[in-house]
Amino acid sequence: MLQLADMRLWSGRTDSEDGPAGERWHQRISPLQLDNPPGLAILGFASDEGVRRNKGRIGAAKGPRILRLAMAGLPATFDAPLYDAGNVKVEKEDLESAQALLGARITELLSGGHFPLVLGGGHEIAFGSYQGIARWMREEHRDKTLGIINFDAHLDLRIPSPKGSSGTPFYQIAEQCEINGRPFNYLCVGAADNANTPALYHRADELGAEVIRDREITSWHLQRVQERILRFIQGVDFVYLTVCFDVFPAAVMPAVSAPSGRGVPLELFEPLLDTVLETGKVCLADMAEFNPYFDIEDHAARTAARIGFQIANGVT
Ligand SMILES: N=CN[C@@H](CCC(=O)O)C(=O)O
């Protein structure tokens, strides 16, 4: 179901003595209305169902709420309008309907010229995000191609058994691409060898997916990784950016279902994210798997908000 924006979440300190340059997101954001001028539209996907089906630690359905609270106090550093587009909530384990509804809402946002910043929820969010982008491209950009960049410790290329989960979204997307005669352009950045079986790597190969492993991402090799990402982006017209929070070290991001044994350090992730954003091709970003039950004194929520801040500033 669709839930209207709960504007009570957007509150925090105000520094009125500093004028507009002292404003924060909670002072700029408004509930999205039909025909609002294009802006950054925050949309939540309150879902535990994908992680539950994937035998993980549930709690990500509370992500959209806690992430909004964490982002409310961010400095308002961009001029574009900022909107809250509400939430899509999974009801009675019916993940498929919620993903379709998320997709429909995203198509509306993209058609309205907005940049959707979608807050999960487990990584099953990706199959909803993709449905929304795919329909928008079918309707408005038929001849263009899409690339998916997933910052993640996991490939998320599991085969639905029998239903989709937080571990299957990119396999489901590959199936859709096959059905519709579209290329499956998928780059996973940060995959961990201790968190993906050979079967999953084999599937990545079969599907022509590109993989940059976590251990390849060091400060010494940063430029090489940036070049690989840029090469991937050069081959597509639009990029769907998805960040699975378990790509970070567990000490930085304990608030996930499956914390990382190594992870990509934040100080290396940030320049990689800039590399993606600076191409100007990103049409949507989502952030998945934030589970506030496993946070420690809101530390991870702050890190997640910082990534939202970097994306918002990079696309506006
Ligand atoms: N979306 C994440 N999925 C991981 C979870 C791994 C785990 O629970 O250990 C996966 O399916 O591989």
Ligand SMILES: [Mn+2]
């Ligand atoms: Mn993951």
Ligand SMILES: [Mn+2]
């Ligand atoms: Mn994932």
